[in-house]
Amino acid sequence: MEVPTQPLLRLRDLSTDIALRRGAVQALDHVNLEVRQGETLGIVGESGSGKTMTVLSIMGLLPTGGRVVGGEILFDGRDLRGLEAQELRRVRGVEMGMVFQDPLTSLNPTMRIGAQVAEPLRVHQGVGKAEARERAIEILRRVGMPRPDKIVDDYPHQLSGGMRQRVVIAMALIRSPRLLIADEPTTALDVTTQRQILELIDDLREEFKMAVILVTHDLGVIAGRADRVAVMYAGRVVETATTAELFRAPRHRYTEALMRALPESAESGRLYSIPGLPPDLSRPLTGCRFAPRCGFATDECRTTDVTLTGDAHAFACLHPVTDRATIAPSAAREPSASGAAKPILTVRDLVKEYDAGGAGLRRTAARVSAVAGVSFEVKAGETLGIVGESGCGKSTVGRLVAGLEPPTSGEIVVDGADVTTLDRAARHRMHRQVQLMFQDSYAAMNPRMRIDSILTEPLEIQRVGDSGARRARVSELLDQVGLPRRALERYPHEFSGGQLQRIGLARSLALRPRLIVADEPVSALDVSVQAQVLNLMRDLQRDLGLSYVFISHDLSVVDYMADRIGVMYLGKLVEVGPAHQVVRAARHPYTQALLDAVPTPDPGRTADAGSAIRGELPSAVNPPTGCRFRTRCPLAQDVCATEPPLAGGTHQVACHFPLRQEAAAGA
Incomplete structure (x- = not known):
């Protein structure tokens, strides 16, 4: 589609402050951006860079x-700062739409879906209840919602994450806006749902002739979806260019650092991590704001206020990148020295079912099949990665292994002892061997406890040492995860996301376990902080001889961390093998579809539409017979109604028609 020459939206020297008790935070400082009708502008940067503050x-x-506090926000030539409140509400409700990062908190839990989607029509256009309902059903159908005539009567908690994201997109589009702003719309979604949502936004942009602003910290998402990119750091735009040009030859040292921190760019088996932290925006700043973290900074950088220079490719850097930047393939991880080691964990025929009975007198015997006959082992010093879509059962396996829930049946053997047969006291002692690292460390900590109490608590519960020994152990833990001793006096809310994950890792290490179950430990982190946490986990594994069960939906992260990978689908393992083989020579169609859905930092790579997973995940209450993936598999035939075994040598696959059969024969 031909892009108009005049911008639909233009920001001129936009500056925004956030008032605090003492002073103010300069959240945005002279931001200049523009986006044209039919164009997608990507905005990237670390947390605190100003991305979300710009769109808000x-x-x-x-x-x-x-x-x-300064500048202009020109929408179709009108400065929104000069509009009356009522006119601004009309523009915001009719001509602009916004998709927020967390759809669950964006939706009213007490209102039905149809009423929420139709609300802009009733508020801004006075449409009647019946007509608004019909139009809500129609827009839900256009965003790919299954059974929209039924969904309109549901509540938000009854929908999956991907379905809720479609609802908030429908809310933003029901008045056919000219500008759609999507703020981290896929951060918490698995790769297949992420791909569906991003393709939906692309299709709707074409259909509605919209301009789109896509805010994300995922460079792979930007590479495949945006026409132009703006890189933000510490409240300023530091580089802007077409997507192809930015990824081909980034000029600003911060952009280069973000790309080097990607798992795909691992050098010598180790991720690059940007040193230091972003600056405190509540204090006056001079010079280049990235200078304290830049290895190329000079005294001139620290004293000169650098502004954007250039036209099509503008950047604010006195010592820009001159060589062509490329994203090298990730170095294959060196296999751990666990080949001859005994398993620290053996899981046999693990089953977990939940009661799905109805309420009142109509209770049924329906059961949710969360985990259905899963078997695997983890050797000392080894990392097993478990991947799959949301709802596949991977987190449930982690909770079962960590002892947070009892299995319905099966064995969990830790260091030679079947945990499921032990009495309560013995299971309590066994928890020393296996610890869980949660996805959201903040939610897993008591906000009223200081860090010293949080780290000391497991030692007290297990009655390890006296008070002096416990203090010494806590100090040792802080050293291991790279945090200062003064952190002990602070509360969880005083730390960044990356620091909280370090504290969560320290707590899981307190009892000197042999195995850590890490459940999505970096899914919500920026790429630079993610690199720091992953490097730390690998360093500790080497130094302490740890084993990991690493659960994630990000295959690039799992490829970097794991020795072996197990792929789960609807409660079953469908493929298990060495990480490099599973990622580079997948044998199960589901595994290949997951790999094809992963966004990569390569604007020239186009996704194979034929490899996309079809349809929604079947219900775990009534899963398909035989191969559970057959209802969505392009290779499925009648024989797939019988369950295929997980078979093979070191690389196993449960499929009647495995990919690369010639490779399987030689395994």
Whole structure:
């Protein structure tokens, strides 16, 4: 589609402050951006860079204490800062739409889906209840919602994450806006749902002739979806260019550092991590804001206020990258020295079912098949990665192994002892051997406890040492995870996401376990912080001889961390093998579809539409017979109604028609 020459939206020297008790945070400092009709502008950067604050300033939805203190927000030639409140609401409700990062918190839990989707029609257009309902059903159908005539009467908690994201997209589009702003729309979604949502936004952009602003910290998402990219750091735009040009030859040292921190760019088996932390925006800053973290900074960088220079490719850097930047393939991980080691964990025929009975007198005997006959082992010093879509059962396996839930049947053998047959006291002692690292460390910590109490608590519960020994152990833990001793006096809310994950890792190490179950430990982190946490986990594994069960939906991260990978689908393992073989020579069609859905930092790579997984995940209450993937598999035949065994040598696959059969024969 031909892109108009005049911008639909233009920001000129936009500056935004957030008032605090003492002073103010300069969240945005002279931001200049523009986006044209039919164009997608990607905005990337670390947390705190100003991405979300930019779009909230545009929408007039700043948090308490926030206000635009300078510049212009020109939408179709009108400065939104000069509009009356009622006119601004009309523009925001009719001509602009916004998709927020967390759809669950964006939806009213007490309102039905149809009423929420239709609300803009009733508020801004006075449409009647019956007509609004019909139009809500139609827009839900256009965003790919299954059974929209039924969904309109559901509540948000009854929908999956991907379905809720479709609802908030429908809400943003029901008035056919000219500008759609998507703020981290796929951060918490697995790769297949992520691909569906991003393709949906692309299709709707074409259909509605919209401009799109896509905010994300995932460079792979930007590479495949945006026409142009703006890189933000510490409240400023530091580089902007077409997507192809930015990934071909980034000029700003911060952009280069973000790309080097990707798992795909691992050098010598180790991720690059950007040193230091972003600056404190509540204090006056001089010079290049990235200079304290840049290995190429000079005194001139620290004293000179660098502004964007250039036209089609503009950047604010006195010592820009001159060589062509490329993303090298990730170095294959050196296999752990666990080949002859005994298993620290053996799982045999693990089953977990939940009661799905109805309420009141109509209770049924229906059962949710969360885990259905899973078997695997983890050797000392080894990392087993478990991947799959949301709802596949991978986190349930982690909770069962960590002892947070009892299995319905099967064996969990830790260091030679079947945990499922032990009495309560013995299981309690066994927890020393296996610890769980949670996805959301903040939610897993008591906000009223200081860090010293949080780290000491497991030692007290297990009655390890006296008070002096416990203090010494806590100090040792802080050293191991790279945090200062003064952190002990602070509360969880005083730390960044990366620091909280370090604290969560320290707590899981307190009892000197042999196995750590890490459940999505870096899924919500920026690429630079993610690199720091992953490097730390591998360093500790080497130094302490740890074993990991590493659960994630990000195959690039699992490829970097794991020795072996197990792929789960609807409660079953469908493929298990060495990490490099599973990622580079997948044998199960589901595994290949997951790999094809992973966004990569390569604008020239186009996704294979034929490899996309079809349809929604079947119900775990009534899963398909035989191969559970057959209802969505392009290779399925009648024989797939019988269950295939997990078979093979070191690389096993449960499929009647495995990919690369010639490779399987030689395994």
